[in-house]
Amino acid sequence: MLELDKKEAQVLQRAIQRWQQDRLISDEQAGSLKESFKVVNTDWQTITLYIFIAAISCALMAFGSLVLDEKWIEIIRKKFSLTDGVIALLFAALTIFLCYEGWRRNKHQPLFSFNRELFWLLPVLSIGVSVVYLGKSVNYLDGNYGAFWLLATACFGVLGIVLHSRLMWIATLLCLIPAYVKLTYYLTNDASYFLGMNLPCRMALLGVLLIGVAWLLRQFRVYAPIKEITWSGGWLLFLVSGWLISIFGNCGTWDEWQQLRQVHLLQWVIIYTVICAGVFLLGLKMKDDLLRDLGVAFLLLDLYTRYFEYLWDFTNKGLFFGVMALSFWWVGRLIEKRMRQGAGRK
Numbered sequence: 206m207l208e209l210d211k212k213e214a215q216v217l218q219r220a221i222q223r224w225q226q227d228r229l230i231s232d233e234q235a236g237s238l239k240e241s242f243k244v245v246n247t248d249w250q251t252i253t254l255y256i257f258i259a260a261i262s263c264a265l266m267a268f269g270s271l272v273l274d275e276k277w278i279e280i281i282r283k284k285f286s287l288t289d290g291v292i293a294l295l296f297a298a299l300t301i302f303l304c305y306e307g308w309r310r311n312k313h314q315p316l317f318s319f320n321r322e323l324f325w326l327l328p329v330l331s332i333g334v335s336v337v338y339l340g341k342s343v344n345y346l347d348g349n350y351g352a353f354w355l356l357a358t359a360c361f362g363v364l365g366i367v368l369h370s371r372l373m374w375i376a377t378l379l380c381l382i383p384a385y386v387k388l389t390y391y392l393t394n395d396a397s398y399f400l401g402m403n404l405p406c407r408m409a410l411l412g413v414l415l416i417g418v419a420w421l422l423r424q425f426r427v428y429a430p431i432k433e434i435t436w437s438g439g440w441l442l443f444l445v446s447g448w449l450i451s452i453f454g455n456c457g458t459w460d461e462w463q464q465l466r467q468v469h470l471l472q473w474v475i476i477y478t479v480i481c482a483g484v485f486l487l488g489l490k491m492k493d494d495l496l497r498d499l500g501v502a503f504l505l506l507d508l509y510t511r512y513f514e515y516l517w518d519f520t521n522k523g524l525f526f527g528v529m530a531l532s533f534w535w536v537g538r539l540i541e542k543r544m545r546q547g548a549g550r551k
Contacts, residue, residue, distance in 0.1 A: 207242035214242065289342035296335035300360075303328040308368055325372040332360050351387030358384050369428045378415070378438045385411050397457030405449035412443025437495055444484065444503045451477035452510065467514055478507055505532060 218239070225235040282292065307324050340346075340353040358380040365373035389399040389407055399407055419436035454470045456462035485500025487493070509529070 217242065289338045293335045293338040293342060296331050296338065300328050300331040300335060303331060304364060304368060307370070311369065322370070322372050325368070325370045328364065329361065329373060329376045332357060332364075336360070349387075349391050351384050351389075351391050354380060354384030354387055366428065366431060371430045371434065374431045374434050375438075378435065382408075382411070382442070401455075403453070403455050403457045405446050405453060406455055409443055409446035409450060412439050412441075412446055415439030415442060440484070440496065440499055444481070444499055447477045447480055448503060448506060448510070451507065452514070474507075474511060478504070481507055508532075 221230075221235050221238050224230045225232065230238070281287065287295075303324075307321070307328065310321055310324065336353050336357045339356075340350070346352055358377055361373050361377040361380055364370065365377050385407070386404070390396075393399050397403060402410065415435055416439035419432060419439050422432045422435060451470070451473045453462050454465065454473050456465060481500055481504045483500075484496050485504065488496030488498070488500055
């Protein structure tokens with residue numbers, strides 16, 4: 206008997222039901238087909254995911270304990286009289302070896318595996334150490350830390366595309382953010398504004414650029430998860446940055462924001478609310494569940510933020526939390542209704 210997981214079984218059941226409705230197969234044939242496979246419990250996949258998340262967390266903590274305090278590296282440096290440049294080269298060589306080993310594993314077993322994906326954490330950390338010591342060897346080009354963040358971003362990005370690594374590409378996007386921030390501050394000598402934009406506005410611009418890159422990637426034959434990760438990351442960064450802009454506007458300093466009356470930020474609030482509604486409608490039009498859910502989530506966040514800004518001192522707190530409870534209940538009910546509708550079509 207054929208063993209299928211839940212998703213595969215659902216697809217096959219819908220196909221059999223459709224064939225039966227279109228009279229392509231008889232009722233007896235449909236019954237025989239339904240009895241020819243069984244659903245296998247795949248809860249172990251979820252457990253495996255949690256285990257690997259724990260493994261990544263422990264690996265990061267171990268890396269912080271062993272590398273960030275530099276004790277063991279300093280011991281090796283003193284024992285063998287190594288310079289910062291030599292240490293950078295040694296970790297670069299280790300990165301090349303690890304990437305080759307990961308490529309060899311993927312070549313023999315091309316299907317996705319949490320075990321093989323977790324392996325890419327090793328070259329990610331190795332690249333980080335190599336870039337840090339390269340920066341030390343040249344005194345970070347007189348404090349231009351952004352250039353070395355950008356170098357690490359480029360390494361992660363190239364390897365993520367070439368080696369088809371989700372983890373490497375996530376590291377690329379996470380590394381790009383501090384690279385972008387550090388470079389903008391370096392170019393303006395740590396001024397509050399860059400091209401007339403404060404930090405949240407700059408981050409919103411980066412989010413727009415990532416969304417554009419994700420759209421361009423969809424036009425080319427690139428590893429599919431890279432497209433989806435860039436698309437999701439770009440929209441998330443854009444909406445989070447927009448939320449911060451709706452609170453702080455384009456103020457460059459904390460003192461400047463404190464002296465500004467809330468009514469002067471109302472234009473940013475209106476723009477952000479329209480953007481959230483637009484993202485929700487775009488998600489419905491494109492049948493993109495991610496955009497739809499992000500639109501709803503950030504509309505609710507926008508609503509609660511405005512309450513704390515404008516109404517917290519004038520309304521009953523019990524009423525507020527009652528409204529929150531009702532809104533979350535409504536969202537949960539809507540999700541449950543959609544799930545039941547989906548189950549009814551199967």
